[in-house]
Amino acid sequence: PLVLGIETSCDETGVALVRGRELLVDTVASSMDEHARYGGIIPEVASRAHLEAMIPTLERTLGTADVDLSEVDAIAVTAGPGLVGPLTIGAAAAKALALALGKPLYGVNHVIGHAAVDELVHGAFPERVMALVVSGGHSSLLLVDDVATAVTELGSTLDDAAGEAFDKVGRLLGLPYPGGPHIDRLAREGDPTAIRFPRGLTARKDQEKHAYDFSFSGLKTAVARWVEARQDAGEEIPVHDVAASFAESVADVLTAKTIAACERHGVSTLVVGGGFSANSQLRDMAATRCAEAGIELRIPPIRYCTDNGAMIAALGSAVVRAGVAPSRLDIGVDSSMPLTVTHV
Numbered sequence: 001p002l003v004l005g006i007e008t009s010c011d012e013t014g015v016a017l018v019r020g021r022e023l024l025v026d027t028v029a030s031s032m033d034e035h036a037r038y039g040g041i042i043p044e045v046a047s048r049a050h051l052e053a054m055i056p057t058l059e060r061t062l063g064t065a066d067v068d069l070s071e072v073d074a075i076a077v078t079a080g081p082g083l084v085g086p087l088t089i090g091a092a093a094a095k096a097l098a099l100a101l102g103k104p105l106y107g108v109n110h111v112i113g114h115a116a117v118d119e120l121v122h123g124a125f126p127e128r129v130m131a132l133v134v135s136g137g138h139s140s141l142l143l144v145d146d147v148a149t150a151v152t153e154l155g156s157t158l159d160d161a162a163g164e165a166f167d168k169v170g171r172l173l174g175l176p177y178p179g180g181p182h183i184d185r186l187a188r189e190g191d192p193t194a195i196r197f198p199r200g201l202t203a204r205k206d207q208e209k210h211a212y213d214f215s216f217s218g219l220k221t222a223v224a225r226w227v228e229a230r231q232d233a234g235e236e237i238p239v240h241d242v243a244a245s246f247a248e249s250v251a252d253v254l255t256a257k258t259i260a261a262c263e264r265h266g267v268s269t270l271v272v273g274g275g276f277s278a279n280s281q282l283r284d285m286a287a288t289r290c291a292e293a294g295i296e297l298r299i300p301p302i303r304y305c306t307d308n309g310a311m312i313a314a315l316g317s318a319v320v321r322a323g324v325a326p327s328r329l330d331i332g333v334d335s336s337m338p339l340t341v342t343h344v
């Protein structure tokens with residue numbers, strides 16, 4: 001079946017067409033430029049941008065694929081988690097299409113979509129995969145037995161997401177928003193062993209309760225204190241080394257916990273998704289450690305890691321294949337949709 005996917009959980013308006021596990025066209029419009037000067041996403045600004053971009057993005061997608069709306073078999077839309085206003089715009093558009101076309105609607109989980117999209121790139125998942133979803137809003141470890149129906153949340157961040165931590169450290173180093181890519185760039189020229197920053201939730205006492213959870217706010221505070229102490233002493237800040245040592249801590253914790261989870265659950269395929277998977281330090285360490293552990297590492301190209309419509313169409317397509325009942329047309333959106341709920 002031909003599935004139209006609509007994504008509006010944050011600042012990207014994504015519309016895509018997927019048939020089975022084949023991606024036909026994926027179109028994304030972003031309002032990031034409007035948010036950059038505020039140093040963060042303004043939900044109302046994002047909502048209005050989705051409202052304006054929705055139909056043009058849909059028309060571009062259909063036009064590029066040379067597909068008529070009447071050929072679409074099902075509509076998939078992000079039902080959560082995400083920002084309520086932005087989610088509502090996508091859900092309203094999807095419902096209107098489903099009603100007008102008389103086609104089924106499927107409200108699906110954004111975070112699980114970040115994993116599902118890899119099926120369009122690297123093919124069907126084996127029986128069991130581990131998914132690490134890391135972005136500006138999420139850092140979660142999911143055990144995926146069936147991407148459409150059986151997902152277990154092994155752990156998530158207790159405070160900041162990985163990308164968020166990078167952005168906050170970027171701000172304290174005086175870098176433009178979002179700071180993540182800038183820290184990545186600086187870190188490549190620094191010494192990752194220069195400063196030993198803390199590894200969140202890896203102490204023995206935390207391991208019992210939070211073996212697969214993450215915490216990055218203590219790390220961010222440690223970086224802030226380290227930088228302030230040097231500033232107070234009138235010393236120059238070795239920004240490359242600070243960036244590299246900070247990035248090393250984040251990559252170390254993410255990869256160590258993920259690989260431990262793979263070994264504990266007998267999983268030999270790891271999918272990494274979400275916009276933070278662009279991070280070089282994470283990519284390098286994941287590649288090295290997965291190779292050592294005999295784990296196949298699957299990371300989609302970056303444009304499918306950041307928010308997009310293909311991820312929602314991919315999960316929608318899997319849900320359709322699983323034969324589950326479509327969503328009712330009176331579904332709401334859920335800003336904190338549980339990560340075990342694949343569709344509503």
Ligand code: ATP
Pocket residue numbers: 009010011082134135136137138162163164166167178179180181183184274275276278279280305306307
């Ligand atoms: P979501 O709704 O999935 O949380 P988001 O818009 O918050 O979406 P993404 O767009 O998926 O997140 O990713 C952006 C985040 O990733 C930002 O926090 C950004 O700083 C961070 N990021 C992007 N590239 C890099 C990089 N190379 N190194 C570190 N952080 C990065």
Ligand code: MG
Pocket residue numbers: 010011012275306307
């Ligand atoms: Mg984004």
Ligand code: FE
Pocket residue numbers: 110114135274275306307
């Ligand atoms: Fe996302």
